[in-house]
Amino acid sequence: MSLTVLNAIIAVVIAIGFAALNAAYLVWAERRGAGRIQRRPGPNVNGPFGLLQPLADGCKLMTKQLVIPGGADKALFMVAPVLAMAPAIMSFVTIPFSNVVVAKSMDVGVLMIFAFASLGGMSILFAGWGSRNKYGVMASVRAVSQAISYEVPMLITVITIVMMTGSMNLHDLAVAQSGGFWHWNVIPSLSSPLMPVSFLIFFICSLAETNRAPFDLGEAESELVAGFHTEYGSMGFGLFFMGEYANIVIGASLITILFLGGWGCPFGLFPSVFWFLLKIYILIATFIWIRWTFPRTTIYGLLNLSWKILIPISLFNLLLTAGLLKVF
Amino acid sequence: MGAYFSEIFRGLQSLAIGMGITFREFFKPVVTVSYPMETIKMSERYRGHTELVENEDGTPKCVACGMCQRACPSKSISLASKSVEYEVEVKGEIKTKKKKVLTKYNLNFTTCSLCGQCVESCNFGAIDFSKDYNLASSRKEDFHFDLLERLKERNS
Numbered sequence: 001m002s003l004t005v006l007n008a009i010i011a012v013v014i015a016i017g018f019a020a021l022n023a024a025y026l027v028w029a030e031r032r033g034a035g036r037i038q039r040r041p042g043p044n045v046n047g048p049f050g051l052l053q054p055l056a057d058g059c060k061l062m063t064k065q066l067v068i069p070g071g072a073d074k075a076l077f078m079v080a081p082v083l084a085m086a087p088a089i090m091s092f093v094t095i096p097f098s099n100v101v102v103a104k105s106m107d108v109g110v111l112m113i114f115a116f117a118s119l120g121g122m123s124i125l126f127a128g129w130g131s132r133n134k135y136g137v138m139a140s141v142r143a144v145s146q147a148i149s150y151e152v153p154m155l156i157t158v159i160t161i162v163m164m165t166g167s168m169n170l171h172d173l174a175v176a177q178s179g180g181f182w183h184w185n186v187i188p189s190l191s192s193p194l195m196p197v198s199f200l201i202f203f204i205c206s207l208a209e210t211n212r213a214p215f216d217l218g219e220a221e222s223e224l225v226a227g228f229h230t231e232y233g234s235m236g237f238g239l240f241f242m243g244e245y246a247n248i249v250i251g252a253s254l255i256t257i258l259f260l261g262g263w264g265c266p267f268g269l270f271p272s273v274f275w276f277l278l279k280i281y282i283l284i285a286t287f288i289w290i291r292w293t294f295p296r297t298t299i300y301g302l303l304n305l306s307w308k309i310l311i312p313i314s315l316f317n318l319l320l321t322a323g324l325l326k327v328f
Numbered sequence: 329m330g331a332y333f334s335e336i337f338r339g340l341q342s343l344a345i346g347m348g349i350t351f352r353e354f355f356k357p358v359v360t361v362s363y364p365m366e367t368i369k370m371s372e373r374y375r376g377h378t379e380l381v382e383n384e385d386g387t388p389k390c391v392a393c394g395m396c397q398r399a400c401p402s403k404s405i406s407l408a409s410k411s412v413e414y415e416v417e418v419k420g421e422i423k424t425k426k427k428k429v430l431t432k433y434n435l436n437f438t439t440c441s442l443c444g445q446c447v448e449s450c451n452f453g454a455i456d457f458s459k460d461y462n463l464a465s466s467r468k469e470d471f472h473f474d475l476l477e478r479l480k481e482r483n484s
Contacts, residue, residue, distance in 0.1 A: 040360040
């Protein structure tokens, strides 16, 4: 076996391991965090601090029977959960965790991640359509319209960043911000005075892209039972669940690389993978915090927010940055 | 245009306020009682099933008059008694007297509606509400309480 193939396999195994571990323990963190916010302890029975809870959940999900409803499109029904998980894992391959820790540094890394992120919407569509369930279809229609409308401002913001740095390589994007927090993209500079706004837009969009509350219209229990995964049980549901958390990690990593200086230390000392992990976990904690603070929006409010507020502002920011880059 | 931006800013402001509230709540102590491991003390007014009240010497206060049995709208109480002769000294001479002693006091908790009529009707303060609420069982027989037996168990 050639070294490159071995390299790729190891990279994928590590990516899967990292994604699965994160998915499992983010569920735990989310439930504990939700508990604290609501002044209850959360899962604390299995193991110290309930740390064995993900293991118990996993055993439970894996031992259940996978029921395929009658009349469902079998192929789509089976492929949807895998499609929810696979892009998330693929995206890990190109994310640089530090100067050296990266599976495959690609010149079109940003583009690749967004291409795979769009596949996530596809899996939701397959799941809703394939399970032949009216709630599932309704939910997937919502989720897809949401995914489309939030990819637009997200990508416009990314174009702004790419324009400033002149590279689509995630590694280069992070290196361009090295050396102290005043170099980070989130801090406004002469050529890009609206960067904090961009950061906010990107943050909101990544919440919406990962189908997190308050934008989890695809899983609105009060209207749509369980949304697109109504018909899924056992590990089919488990994969959707893990895919969601893996996507959260990707979203946090992207925000870190694009805006918060990647693996750079805020004071310009010892850039390492530690800083990267610290930043993404702070962002994930914020995601959890937001989820348990705000109620779910309506679908109209959701789409209005994107088309009437986020897109105009991000477009304006793009034009402003383009103009100022020419001047300075 | 001004309204558009002020709406955005007011929205952001209210979001920040909400986040602030949950942030503060996060660091407040947990109020949950981990039920099977710890239980809360029930208040004075809590009405559980009835329980016999005892004298200082551990015998039931009940004189087996049967008022509670009659007062019960659901016929949940059944009691039995026997006559016991005892001697008492009145003005220097010993007399034999008879009194009723409770031999059985069964409460059928499956039909009891916790109305408290039995406690109301008792002239001797011989029954009272217990504070017991851990009463789950899958067997009907577990809710036929022998209150006399429970009194003995309490004292032993």
